[in-house]
Amino acid sequence: MTEFPALVPLDAPVLVGYSGGVDSTVLLHWLWRCAQASGTSLRAVHVHHGLQADADDWVLHCQQQCAARGIELAVRHVQVESGTGLGLEGAARQARRAAFAAELRDGETLALAQHLDDQAETFLLRALRGSGVDGLAAMSAHSRLGEKPLWRPLLAMPRSALLDYARQHALHWIEDPSNGDDHADRNFLRLQVLPLLRQRWPHAAAALAGSATHCRQTRELLDEEDAELIVHLEVAPRVLSLQLLRQVSPGRAARVLRAWVVGHGAAPLPATVLQQTLDELLPADNDRQARVSWHDHAIQQWRDHAYLLPARLPALPPEWQAEWDGRAPLALPDGGQLRLQGTPAFERPLQVRARVGGERILLPGRQHSHALKDCLQREHLAPWRRAQLPLIFDGPQLLAAADVVIAAPLQAWLQAHGAQLQWRPGGW
Numbered sequence: 001m002t003e004f005p006a007l008v009p010l011d012a013p014v015l016v017g018y019s020g021g022v023d024s025t026v027l028l029h030w031l032w033r034c035a036q037a038s039g040t041s042l043r044a045v046h047v048h049h050g051l052q053a054d055a056d057d058w059v060l061h062c063q064q065q066c067a068a069r070g071i072e073l074a075v076r077h078v079q080v081e082s083g084t085g086l087g088l089e090g091a092a093r094q095a096r097r098a099a100f101a102a103e104l105r106d107g108e109t110l111a112l113a114q115h116l117d118d119q120a121e122t123f124l125l126r127a128l129r130g131s132g133v134d135g136l137a138a139m140s141a142h143s144r145l146g147e148k149p150l151w152r153p154l155l156a157m158p159r160s161a162l163l164d165y166a167r168q169h170a171l172h173w174i175e176d177p178s179n180g181d182d183h184a185d186r187n188f189l190r191l192q193v194l195p196l197l198r199q200r201w202p203h204a205a206a207a208l209a210g211s212a213t214h215c216r217q218t219r220e221l222l223d224e225e226d227a228e229l230i231v232h233l234e235v236a237p238r239v240l241s242l243q244l245l246r247q248v249s250p251g252r253a254a255r256v257l258r259a260w261v262v263g264h265g266a267a268p269l270p271a272t273v274l275q276q277t278l279d280e281l282l283p284a285d286n287d288r289q290a291r292v293s294w295h296d297h298a299i300q301q302w303r304d305h306a307y308l309l310p311a312r313l314p315a316l317p318p319e320w321q322a323e324w325d326g327r328a329p330l331a332l333p334d335g336g337q338l339r340l341q342g343t344p345a346f347e348r349p350l351q352v353r354a355r356v357g358g359e360r361i362l363l364p365g366r367q368h369s370h371a372l373k374d375c376l377q378r379e380h381l382a383p384w385r386r387a388q389l390p391l392i393f394d395g396p397q398l399l400a401a402a403d404v405v406i407a408a409p410l411q412a413w414l415q416a417h418g419a420q421l422q423w424r425p426g427g428w
Helices: 022-038 055-069 087-103 116-128 159-168 185-200 204-233 250-263 271-280 372-378 408-417
Strands: 014-017 042-048 072-077 109-111 142-145 148-151 234-236 239-241 291-294 297-302 305-310 321-324 337-341 350-354 390-394 397-401 420-424
Touching (some): 022 055, 042 087, 055 072, 072 087, 116 204, 204 234, 204 239, 204 250, 239 250, 250 297, 271 291, 372 397, 397 408, 408 420
Parallel strands (some): 014 042, 014 109, 042 072, 109 148
Antiparallel strands (some): 142 148, 297 305, 321 350
């Protein structure tokens, strides 16, 4: 018999995901006792999926149980989308996580009730889907939900220990009738596969969970190596050197690309898109502009570098123009900004408008003007950035293409006033 963990001191407020089932009921009761001993605040959140006829009764049960212990309860109603390709179980899980993230307050830790048997099921599910070491690592006791900490304090406890605790403390919980339906993959493993495995190997769940732990330890080591390599490969924010990336093994390149996009807040690379990236970007010639897209992001190859971009980069409308005196930053219609640093204003308002082609500019130290197109090529400005360039004019005279190319008159004025022109493109 596995002993239930002793009370632990809580050093931060906790929000408990509380469904009303036995697992979350045990977690809530145990953390309530921990919070009382620590003098720490504790709240609970119940997610109403609307998928069961008794869902409203479950809310009432959770409200009564929390009220009896003086626990604040938030109820979040969610709409489970059926057309996401995740299946009902996956879509409900996604909706729950979104509800938890929306409910979490600054400084709070989210506590969830997954236990050792859940870990074994997750490991098996991912193994059957052909996951690598990252997927087989399954769940961590300490992780994050967005920017907020997520804690699974019961992850090492078998479900039998939770049931013993619930009976010992005479707890009341609800039974979800869908848990008895083995149509869902996880329920099939729980109801059919794991009981059969235990007949032959009584400690099957613990062994599978142990394998998940070994995979997680390996993943952590690989993650550290990936992070060190990205520092070497990323020549600018969101820009990887393909020349350097080609020098590592394909397996390492795949890990680096996955870590790189997630590290910049993009959705994880699907396996098919990752393979497309390896097939098309890594061997691409310098004059090609291979591109792969997924969700809201894209990786664009240009001049032997890979750029992580929004899938749809905004451009300045051709007819757009504005007057700007430099006193305040100028908001651009693509979400970008022009700013004059170090001086209060220009001597007179200047005109800012989109590039239309054919412009010429007089560079410092030159006697004749040059085609702006040629100047931008020499500056190695990516094609998608050229469509976003705000041009600054004084009457018919082109003074600057953002802060990329600056004409002689404006350069002299900026130096004389100790000022600097700064452009932040939209779409980042």
